[in-house]
Amino acid sequence: LVLQELSLLCKRDVNGVGVLYDLLGSRWLQALLKIYECLQHYLGKRPVPVTLQARALNREVVELLREAPQSGEIKELRRLLRAPHLKALLSAHDTVAQKDFEPTLPPLPDNIPENEEAMRIVCLVKNNQPLGATIKRHEITGDITVARVIHGGLADRSGLLYAGDKLVEVNGVPVEGLEPEQVINILALSQGTIMFKLIPVSDRPVSNQTTVYVRAMADYWPLQDPAIPCADAGLPFKKGEILQIVDQNDALWWQARKVSDLSACAGLIPSNHLLKRKQREFWWSQPFQPHLCLKSSMYEFSSLCNLNSFEIILFVYLPALMSLPLTAGFRRSMRLCRRKSRTNQQSCYTRCPSSCYSSLAAPYEEVVRYQRHPADRHRLIILVGPAGVGVNELRRRLIASNPREFRSAIPHTTRVQKSYEMNGREYHYVSKETFENMVYSHRMLEYGEYKGYLYGTSIDAVRTVLDEGKICVIDLEPQGIQVARTHELKPYIIFIKPSSISCMRQTRKNARIITDYYVNMKFKEEDLQEMEDSAKKMEAQFGQFFDQVIVNDNLQEASAQLLSAVHHAQDEPQWVPAVWICSDAQP
C-alpha cells in the first residue's frame, strides 16, 4: 500500500519520495520482509508441550471406563494412551518444543591480553555478482587488506567486510606471502560459499557522508585508464550524465552510480581533484601522450581553452532579413559572416566570458532536482545547432503556434534605424557607448561587430519577455551558453541535431539556405557535410550542457518534439546546477 501511495507522489517528485520508493521497492528489503514474515509465522505456530494434556486425557478415559467398563472404544483408547511408542513420541515432541535453539557460545577465557587481535570469520555465498570489494598488498608488511568495499555490492550488503580488514585465510588457504592476484584467483575458482578469516580493522571509518549528485562534464573510460586501482570496479560515464556520488572518503577515487541505474552497485570514478589533474596532464601532454581514458572530447576541451579565454566567433548583419525580426536575422547573420569570413579571411570578434576556462575545466558540476513553481518566471529556452540545421525554422514554427505563449528576444544594435523600422520591434537602437557599457557590465549574452556596427542579444531583452509571463525562445552560438547559465535565467538548452546526410538529401530537397550572395540557395553536398561536421564538434565540446537533443529529420515531428520539450522544461522536474538553487548563490 505504501508503495502504491509513493508511486503516485513520485510522479509529483515530492522531495525524497523517489529515494523512499526505491528503498521500499528494493529486492533486498523485500527479501528481508519475507524472512521476517516467515519467522513471525513460525513463532505463531511454535509447538507447545503436550504431555500434560495427554495425562489429563488419560485420567478422563479412566473415569469413562469406570462408568462404562464394557465400551470397546474406550478400552482401545486407554490401550493406545498407555502404549510405550505413543509415550515416546509425546516425550520427543515435548523435548523439541521446549528446546531453546539459540547457539550456545563457548565462554571467553578470562585472561585475554588487551592487544589480542580478534579474528573474524566471514562466509559469503557466491552468486553471479562480483564480490564488490578490492584488495591490496601493504608495501612494507606485505599484508593483504581489503582496499575498499563498493557500495551496494555483495560485501557491502553483507555488512561484514570493511576497508582495512586484514585477510588471513580465504577458503582455508593462508594468504600470507601471496600476491593479490593469487588471492583473486582463489576467489575466482571457488564455488558456493567463500570463507574469509580476517583480522578486523581497528578504527573502522565512520561514514557520515551525504549523497551528492553531479553532472559529468567529461567522458571517462576506466578500462583505458592505467591509473585506476581496479578497472573492473570503474564506472564509465559520458559527459552530461548525472551521477550519484555515494562515497568521497578517498581523496583520489570516489564511488558513484548513474541516476539512470540506481539499483546497480556503485563504481569507482576519479575524484574532482584527480580528474582535473588528468585533464591538465592531458592538455600538457598533447599530442605526445594521449590519455585515452578521457577520450577525444578532452582534446577539444583543451583546444577550446587554449584560446586564452577568448573564443572567436564571427558575426554579420544582413539588411535583407530585417523585416522578419522574430524569426530571422540576428543568428543567421552571424552564420553568414562565418561563411563569408572563411572565404574572405575576414575576422569579427566576440568575447568568451572570463568564466569560460574555469567552468569548462570543472570535471563535475553539482546538481539538484528542480521544478519550477507555476508562479515563478519561465525558464529561458535556448536552441543550439549548426548552420542550416533548421533552428530558425523550428523557432519560427514554435512561436507561430502560440505567439501569446512564446516570444523571442529583440536584439540591440548601434546601427542607424531605417525609416520602416520601429525601435524595440526589429532592434533596440542604442549608441555605441551604451552598447559598450552593456558589454562591460556583462549584460550581453552574445555580441559582435559587422561593418563597424555592434549587434547583440542582451539579458535585459530576455528578461523583458520573461517578465511578460511568456516563454522566451532564443538561439545562441554554443560559446554563449556559459554566459546564459545563470541562477536568474535557468536556461534549458536544446540541441538541434541534423539527421544523417542520406536522410537530409531527401528532406532538404526543397529547402533553401541563405548565403551572402543568394537569399535562397539550394543545399549543396558540402553544406550537408559541413552541417554534420559542425554538429559533431558542438556535441563534443558542449554536449554536457544539452538538456535535450532533437534530431531534425521530419520537420513536423521535430516541431512537435520541440513543443513537448519546452513544456517539459517548464512543468517537470529537472537536474540543474546546485548553485542556481542555493539562495545566496549568484553564478
Ligand SMILES: Nc1ncnc2c1ncn2[C@@H]1O[C@H](COP(=O)(O)OP(=O)(O)OP(=O)(O)O)[C@@H](O)[C@H]1O
Ligand atoms: N526537417 C526539415 N526538413 C526540410 N527542410 C527543413 C527542415 N528543417 C529546416 N528546413 C529548411 O532548411 C532551411 C534552413 O533552415 P533554417 O533557416 O531554420 O536553418 P538555421 O539552422 O536557422 O540556419 P541559418 O541560421 O544558417 O539559417 C530552411 O529552408 C528550412 O525551411
